[in-house]
Amino acid sequence: MLIKAEKVLSTTQVKEIRKILESSQWVDGKVTAGIQSSQTKNNLQIPEDSDTASQLQQILLPALAQHPVFNAAALPLRVYPPLFNRYNEGMSFGAHIDNAVRFIQSAGLRIRTDVSSTLFLSDPDEYEGGELVIQDTYGEQCIKFEAGDMVVYSANSLHRVNPVTRGTRWASFFWSQSMVKDDGQRRTLFDLDQSIMKARAELGESHDIVLSLTGVYHNLLRQWTEL
Ligand SMILES: O=C(O)CCC(=O)C(=O)O
Numbered sequence: 001m002l003i004k005a006e007k008v009l010s011t012t013q014v015k016e017i018r019k020i021l022e023s024s025q026w027v028d029g030k031v032t033a034g035i036q037s038s039q040t041k042n043n044l045q046i047p048e049d050s051d052t053a054s055q056l057q058q059i060l061l062p063a064l065a066q067h068p069v070f071n072a073a074a075l076p077l078r079v080y081p082p083l084f085n086r087y088n089e090g091m092s093f094g095a096h097i098d099n100a101v102r103f104i105q106s107a108g109l110r111i112r113t114d115v116s117s118t119l120f121l122s123d124p125d126e127y128e129g130g131e132l133v134i135q136d137t138y139g140e141q142c143i144k145f146e147a148g149d150m151v152v153y154s155a156n157s158l159h160r161v162n163p164v165t166r167g168t169r170w171a172s173f174f175w176s177q178s179m180v181k182d183d184g185q186r187r188t189l190f191d192l193d194q195s196i197m198k199a200r201a202e203l204g205e206s207h208d209i210v211l212s213l214t215g216v217y218h219n220l221l222r223q224w225t226e227l
């Protein structure tokens, strides 16, 4: 599963976040990496428990909560407070799979990482290299979106960030525990959701087909949800 969630943040919000990021303290990204991934991780991050991180999370979390594609794709039960990273020229993150379970310190809760997301905070022309390369069922996908757009993908995928060869790549990344653990079931629900959206637009809200497909969606969700 690999889905593009467009315009999670407006241009104004991206500018606001970038301004804060550009005057922040940064630490070695290895602080949140597992043993294996720390060996190939070469980037910088905002400390998780800093005031800056919580200030930025307060901008981002409401934007995520209201984004239709993110919600349809991830079906989030719990969202890890978004982290912020930066790759200067020469920095990269080698192939790895994210840890399956993470602890949300502020909430005292464990989260199973079903879905990973990277929200781009720089435009593609600001840097060279720095693609997020995700091993998907259809092969390797090279992702580099406009600032404000986000990729949502299964956390069980091998992925890496290519070396940045010019400029700086800024991003936010986080995990979600999904109400639907199984990747294939989540994908089926997403496809059905998108088809219902099209049917609603073309046939109207109260068309028989729309009503019955919406019923099927909810009955599948009821069968597959774990809360
Ligand atoms: O920078 C990114 O797009 C991904 C970062 C990542 O894979 C990680 O921190 O686990």
Ligand SMILES: [Fe+2]
Pocket (backbone or CB within 6 Å): 096, 097, 098, 159
């Ligand atoms: Fe990762």
